[in-house]
Amino acid sequence: MALKILLVEPEFPIPPKSKNHRNFLPIGLLKLASYYRELGDSVKLIRGNKTEKEIRRSGNERWWIPDKIMITSLFTYWAGYVRDSVAHYRKLYPDARIIVGGVYASLMPDHCKKYTKCDEVFVGVHKGAEKSFPAYDLIENNPHPLDYQIVRTSRGCIRNCEFCGVKKIESRFKANANIKTEIIHRKLVFYDDNLLANPHIQKILSELIELKSKKQILWCEAQSGFDGKILKEKPYLAEMIKKAGFHYPRIAWDWGYEQHHEIKEQLDLLIDAGYRSKDLFVFMLYNWDIPFGEMERKRLKCWEWQVQIADCRYRPLDKIYDGYDSKKRKQTGREYHIQKESGWTDKLIRTFRSNVRKQNICLRQNTKYYSADMERKRISKDMTNEYKKLSYEEAKGYLKDAWNPAVIHYT
Ligand code: SF4
Incomplete structure (x- = not known):
């Protein structure tokens, strides 16, 4: 029935x-x-x-x-x-x-x-259901038409990072060899937890490159970013990723500051493949085991490299509430998780988030400093264009709120 x-x-x-x-x-x-x-x-x-x-x-x-x-x-x-x-x-x-x-x-x-x-x-x-093609027709087109498609070439991950739930949900890593036949849209979003870990990744990227060259696809995106260690082991993948049309690639910098040489090598592979540094993202987990001061040093490295940061506030896997409100000035550990063991406080969490946001804006707008007055258009367009050419040292003479991304900020 x-x-x-x-x-x-x-x-x-x-x-x-x-x-x-x-x-x-x-x-x-x-x-x-x-x-x-x-x-x-x-x-x-x-x-x-x-x-x-x-x-x-x-x-x-x-x-x-x-x-x-x-x-x-x-x-x-x-x-x-x-x-x-x-x-x-x-x-x-x-x-x-x-x-x-x-x-x-x-x-x-x-x-x-x-x-x-x-x-x-x-x-x-x-x-x-895993083998079924998603019923996209059930999604109402408002407010934005659905012009992309979700693709998965694998399930699970070969790694077991302690803050991640993937291994607990999918204990075995399973991968498909091709995806070509399931493509119906020109924009593809890959939901793989670790796309590069797919043993058939070279074949899959070749298929995507072919589709891209025939203009059958426009761009691709890897929602979970790319595994920098695999990229390092198979450097030829960087060029294939670029040719396949992956935009805004992200790699993770989960551990301490001392990893910076390794991270830079991974980023350089993508830059050598043709990406602009400001179109690359470094994924960073904060409010976790790495203390605020060290996270700030990592942020400064990203500024030096001129790459953006995709920041994520850590919540333990078994937390069943998160009352963090970015619009509030102050909250307590009762309202959301604060990793006190590593010295994080509500103030430091908000400061780090704000520092990352300002730094990313500087990169996107090609400025050497951040100014809320400029961002909120309280300054005329002509003046803004003039100010944008200034260094931080020069700008602070004109703009009281000029913020320098190249130093650590505790507030
Ligand atoms: S590499 Fe990514 S997906 Fe895999 S376990 Fe670590 S955080 Fe999770």
């Missing part, structure tokens, strides 16, 4: 304009949708906690009562949104079986069962 299945993305705190952004597309639900459709079931995708009327409106059927509700989860610290969705849909459809899957469910299944009060927790990857 055909089932009616409601696929739900909880009311995650994603701004409406970013809902269809490539970082937030509920790709697992889209694959499940295809899988169940192939089995002859009726599916609906709902994003957020909607009323029965709104759910009915999203289809032609007058009465549509789901038999099964599948709710996805993401970061553990968004567990509260999952719990709210379970409660919401339980109230709407008391007879439906509610299953929660996804990242939080897989990392903390027992907690998920008790905390959300769902009927079942699905751990890991749904093998049947």
Whole structure:
């Protein structure tokens, strides 16, 4: 008997304009949708906690009562949104079986069962759905049309970084040999946890280069960045990455300052392949085991190299809340995780985030210093163009808020 299945993305705190952004597309639900459709079931995708009327409106059927509700989860610290969705849909459809899957469910299944009060927790990857092509037609085109496609050539990772949950969800590394046949869009976003670890990466990049040369693809993006160690072992990959059209490549600098020679060598491979330094990103985890002062020295190195920083605030894998609010001036460790053991404080966390932001703006705008007055256009366009030519030492004579990226800032 055909089932009616409601696929739900909880009311995650994603701004409406970013809902269809490539970082937030509920790709697992889209694959499940295809899988169940192939089995002859009726599916609906709902994003957020909607009323029965709104759910009915999203289809032609007058009465549509789901038999099964599948709710996805993401970061553990968004567990509260999952719990709210379970409660919401339980109230709407008391007879439906509610299953929660996804990242939080897989990392903390027992907690998920008790905390959300769902009927079942699905751990890991749904093998049947994994092979299905995502049902992109279920994504509403507003506010932005979906003009890209998510691709995965592998699952899992060959490494086991202590702050990362990938190994816990996917213990074995599995890879595909080609992707050419599944490409339908000209913009490709790779969701691989470690794309370069795919043993067939050379073949895959060759396929992409061919598609790019025939203008069948426009650009590619590796959402998790590139493994710099593999790049170092196989330096020829850098040129292939560039030719395949990967934009804004990122490599991670997870450990201490002393790694800087190694990181620079990895960046140089990408620069030699034709990337501009300011289009490269170094991924950095802060509020973690590396203290603030050392993180600042790492930031200064990135300024010296003129590469941007993609910063990520650390939250432990089992944290089920994160009340950090960038608009607030002050918060406590009760509201969000502060890695006090390494000397981090609320103030230092906000300072580091702000320093990185200002430095990245300098790089993007080709200036030697940052000025909020310039950024917020409180200065005329002509004057801004003149000031942009100045060094920090010269600029501080004209702009009271000139900020120098080349020194450590504790406030
Ligand atoms: S290399 Fe990346 S994906 Fe792999 S375990 Fe480390 S952080 Fe996770």
